[in-house]
Amino acid sequence: xxxxxxxxxxxxxxxxxxxxxxxxxxxxxxxxxxxxxxxxxxxxxxxxxxxxxxxxxxxxxxxxxxxxxxxxxxxxxxxxxxxxxxxxxxxxxxxxxxxxxxxxxxxxxxxxxxxxxxxxxxxxxxxxxxxxxxxxxxxxxxxxxxxxxxxxxxxxxxxxxxxxxxxxxxxxxxxxxxxxxxxxxxxxxxxxxxxxxxxxxxxxxxxxxxxxxxxxxxxxxxxxxxxxxxxxxxxxxxxxxxxxxxxxxxxxxxxxxxxxxxxxxxxxxxxxxxxxxxxxxxxxxxxxxxxxxxxxxxxxxxxxxxxxxxxxxxxxxxxxxxxxx
Amino acid sequence: xxxxxxxxxxxxxxxxxxxxxxxxxxxxxxxxxxxxxxxxxxxxxxxxxxxxxxxxxxxxxxxxxxxxxxxxxxxxxxxxxxxxxxxxxxxxxxxxxxxxxxxxxxxxxxxxxxxxxxxxxxxxxxxxxxxxxxxxxxxxxxxxxxxxxxxxxxxxxxxxxxxxxxxxxxxxxxxxxxxxxxxxxxxxxxxxxxxxxxxxxxxxxxxxxxxxxxxxxxxxxxxxxxxxxxxxxxxxxxxxxxxxxxxxxxxxxxxxxxxxxxxxxxxxxxxxxxxxxxxxxxxxxxxxxxxxxxxxxxxxxxxxxxxxxxxxxxxxxxxxxxxxxxxxxxxxxxxxxxxxxxxxxxxxxxxxxxxxxxxxxxxxxxxxxxxxxxxxxxxxxxxxxxxxxxxxxxxxxxxxxxxxxxxxxxxxxxxxxxxxxxxxxxxxxxxxxxxxxxxxxxxxxxxxxxxxxxxxxxxxxxxxxxxxxxxxxxxxxxxxxxxxxxxxxxxxxxxxxxxxxxxxxxxxxxxxxxxxxxxxxxx
Numbered sequence: 001x002x003x004x005x006x007x008x009x010x011x012x013x014x015x016x017x018x019x020x021x022x023x024x025x026x027x028x029x030x031x032x033x034x035x036x037x038x039x040x041x042x043x044x045x046x047x048x049x050x051x052x053x054x055x056x057x058x059x060x061x062x063x064x065x066x067x068x069x070x071x072x073x074x075x076x077x078x079x080x081x082x083x084x085x086x087x088x089x090x091x092x093x094x095x096x097x098x099x100x101x102x103x104x105x106x107x108x109x110x111x112x113x114x115x116x117x118x119x120x121x122x123x124x125x126x127x128x129x130x131x132x133x134x135x136x137x138x139x140x141x142x143x144x145x146x147x148x149x150x151x152x153x154x155x156x157x158x159x160x161x162x163x164x165x166x167x168x169x170x171x172x173x174x175x176x177x178x179x180x181x182x183x184x185x186x187x188x189x190x191x192x193x194x195x196x197x198x199x200x201x202x203x204x205x206x207x208x209x210x211x212x213x214x215x216x217x218x219x220x221x222x223x224x225x226x227x228x229x230x231x232x233x234x235x236x237x238x239x240x241x242x243x244x245x246x247x248x249x250x251x252x253x254x255x256x257x258x259x260x261x262x263x264x265x266x267x268x269x270x271x272x273x274x275x276x277x278x279x280x281x282x283x284x285x286x287x288x289x290x291x292x293x294x295x296x297x298x299x300x301x302x303x304x305x306x307x308x309x310x311x312x313x314x315x316x317x318x319x320x321x322x323x324x325x
Numbered sequence: 326x327x328x329x330x331x332x333x334x335x336x337x338x339x340x341x342x343x344x345x346x347x348x349x350x351x352x353x354x355x356x357x358x359x360x361x362x363x364x365x366x367x368x369x370x371x372x373x374x375x376x377x378x379x380x381x382x383x384x385x386x387x388x389x390x391x392x393x394x395x396x397x398x399x400x401x402x403x404x405x406x407x408x409x410x411x412x413x414x415x416x417x418x419x420x421x422x423x424x425x426x427x428x429x430x431x432x433x434x435x436x437x438x439x440x441x442x443x444x445x446x447x448x449x450x451x452x453x454x455x456x457x458x459x460x461x462x463x464x465x466x467x468x469x470x471x472x473x474x475x476x477x478x479x480x481x482x483x484x485x486x487x488x489x490x491x492x493x494x495x496x497x498x499x500x501x502x503x504x505x506x507x508x509x510x511x512x513x514x515x516x517x518x519x520x521x522x523x524x525x526x527x528x529x530x531x532x533x534x535x536x537x538x539x540x541x542x543x544x545x546x547x548x549x550x551x552x553x554x555x556x557x558x559x560x561x562x563x564x565x566x567x568x569x570x571x572x573x574x575x576x577x578x579x580x581x582x583x584x585x586x587x588x589x590x591x592x593x594x595x596x597x598x599x600x601x602x603x604x605x606x607x608x609x610x611x612x613x614x615x616x617x618x619x620x621x622x623x624x625x626x627x628x629x630x631x632x633x634x635x636x637x638x639x640x641x642x643x644x645x646x647x648x649x650x651x652x653x654x655x656x657x658x659x660x661x662x663x664x665x666x667x668x669x670x671x672x673x674x675x676x677x678x679x680x681x682x683x684x685x686x687x688x689x690x691x692x693x694x695x696x697x698x699x700x701x702x703x704x705x706x707x708x709x710x711x712x713x714x715x716x717x718x719x720x721x722x723x724x725x726x727x728x729x730x731x732x733x734x735x736x737x738x739x740x741x742x743x744x745x746x747x748x749x750x751x752x753x754x755x756x757x758x759x760x761x762x763x764x765x766x767x768x769x770x771x772x773x774x775x776x777x778x779x780x781x782x783x784x785x786x787x788x789x790x791x792x793x794x795x796x797x798x799x800x801x802x803x804x805x806x807x808x809x810x811x812x813x814x815x816x817x818x819x820x821x822x823x824x825x826x827x828x829x830x831x832x833x834x835x836x837x838x839x840x841x842x843x844x845x846x847x848x
Binding site for chain 1: 358359361362365366368369372373375376377380382383410411524533580583584585588589590591592612613614616623625627773774775777780783784787788790791794795798799
């Protein structure tokens with residue numbers, strides 16, 4: 001096969017992966033929507049009955065099903081199907097990324113399209129690792145959504161043909177620096193999703209349990225559990241991000257003769273690092289724990305997105321390799 | 326300034342305090358975690374304009390363009406150092422305050438941690454069963470044996486262990502582990518201080534020079550040889566390593582086809598260089614990402630462009646100028662602009678300005694442009710000026726701009742004279758004023774030499790910071806106690822309990838393991 005047909009194969013695999021991701025997302029959503037109204041990680045039962053205004057749920061025959069139970073095991077099956085579909089989509093996605101690398105004869109992260117596709121792969125990869133270790137299926141929708149959005153943005157806006165690298169990127173540090181950034185961003189994305197869930201759940205928990213409207217949020221863990229999981233993600237990603245910045249500095253020294261030059265990309269990598277540092281400190285400071293710290297984490301993710309999308313495309317600097325179009 | 330939980334003190338007003346106490350109060354405020362958080366926020370915020378406004382230190386050309394486009398806004402920007410954010414006084418003030426706050430927090434903590442890591446683990450609390458994780462059982466083994474077994478078990482799990490007295494003929498063991506968490510945390514913060522020192526060292530003693538070299542020419546490593554120089558206040562010009570570099574050839578390859586057509590693929594600068602004066606000349610290839618190292622000094626390839634060669638004859642037919650002139654690329658296809666100044670021409674000085682197009686084409690609206698970065702159809706499009714070049718005033722002049730204040734544009738038939746020249750072609754000025762011949766084209770490379778004595782300390786600091794960071798995030802600090810109490814019936818009550826000082830879920834498992842190890846030993 002010529003490199004062009006391998007590149008074509010990579011694209012076809014990616015489209016297929018996107019379709020499977022979408023199917024997985026619907027299954028996760030269905031599990032959340034039709035599952036038992038029992039809160040995981042908490043013994044609180046959510047409001048039951050008409051007085052709370054919760055709509056009763058029905059089974060296939062239209063018979064009302066008692067809430068708080070999953071007698072048919074239907075939602076559990078949906079959840080398992082969702083995980084299988086995620087694994088399948090990950091396999092297709094991985095094959096697409098590998099084919100892309102083979103067709104170009106280099107690592108598959110030489111431009112923004114490839115960085116997005118490989119970054120999305122990292123998000124799913126981190127999620128699959130977490131699925132194998134802990135009860136985190138509830139997060140499925142909130143992981144599939146950013147993955148699909150990223151891939152959609154990649155194929156629709158950022159698509160670039162598979163080509164060689166510009167000389168500035170031909171370095172072993174492209175492998176080290178960018179892969180660390182990709183892995184860190186994958187973990188940060190999961191942490192971001194958990195932080196959003198935490199903020200919503202925390203707001204719900206302020207309403208007394210007997211006056212709370214039923215919601216799929218009842219199937220998510222308690223706010224404190226979500227907060228702790230989000231912290232773990234951020235604490236794990238932070239040193240990797242630090243390493244990515246240091247590796248970038250070593251590369252810059254080797255390419256441009258200075259290890260730090262306040263180029264816009266460098267400046268925003270610093271800003272992201274600082275905001276997540278503030279988050280870690282805030283979580284250990286009285287009066288800052290909880291929601292305030294969570295908002296700082298969201299701000300951190302926003303600066304990461306700004307660096308990835310706005311700086312690459314709009315701000316002129318040494319790192320202008322975006323090659324969009 | 327750390328991730329360790331801090332006690333909160335109610336803020337006290339300075340009203341009723343003396344000067345000494347006010348100072349203490351201010352110091353405590355500055356080194357408090359809340360102040361540190363605010364300073365971290367401020368420093369982050371302070372970096373933002375540095376990425377949005379063009380920076381003198383990053384791209385002076387864009388700063389000049391911005392100033393030309395925004396004549397009313399620019400003076401205000403200048404007043405607030407917005408073109409030089411990262412050396413602005415307010416930026417320095419922010420990070421210096423942050424580092425003072427950091428030092429004020431970390432140094433006392435280092436002392437406390439040093440003491441804590443030599444002190445004995447705290448003795449077992451009275452009610453072990455009230456701790457978050459605890460187990461108890463009875464056994465026939467005498468208390469002293471249980472204590473010894475517990476000591477061994479904890480030691481083998483690398484706990485710091487202290488054996489203490491128990492209640493009524495029993496004994497207890499206290500173990501603590503995970504001191505590296507605080508050590509890592511302190512190392513991380515101290516390494517950041519070291520990083521600041523390393524950066525300051527580089528700013529003080531560093532040197533950076535860049536020079537534009539045309540194929541066939543070279544430069545020597547002296548301050549005077551560079552076009553632009555950045556040097557630290559304490560930089561010693563004599564410390565520059567003596568060497569000369571000559572650019573023999575610059576080979577450039579571009580993408581030929583597809584949507585990426587014209588994207589650069591390879592730059593190779595063939596150079597010869599001589600180290601110490603009596604050393605033999607050596608040849609090497611300089612590429613992007615592959616600097617040339619001469620006696621420890623690195624030479625980097627940063628950019629390239631075209632230097633068209635011209636021969637200028639004045640009105641008397643004398644050759645008054647001959648050689649390559651560097652033109653600056655203006656777009657991805659190397660449409661380049663530049664000027665030729667001929668101060669020695671008679672009867673008047675001559676100046677030419679124009680475009681160099683490596684692959685020339687005529688655009689319907691933009692006029693003559695280049696459509697590919699490589700030199701496939703090279704053309705020089707020139708206009709001519711006569712008069713005073715203005716070089717005698719003593720003011721510094723850009724070699725890329727013609728000061729036309731005291732010059733008149735050469736006209737032909739009432740319109741500015743402009744001609745597109747193929748290699749070998751000549752443009753003759755009317756009225757016998759002279760001529761210019763486009764002889765051919767060479768490439769130029771911009772080379773940069775950097776010397777930053779702070780970079781190795783900075784790398785050491787960065788690695789130490791990363792290591793410390795990982796320890797402080799991933800090591801868990803926890804205490805485990807085992808108490809053996811003799812009971813009235815002759816049996817021994819064994820209690821095992823643990824307390825994690827950080828968010829942790831695995832303490833229960835660890836305490837369970839220790840308990841299980843003690844039970845099997847008894848069996």
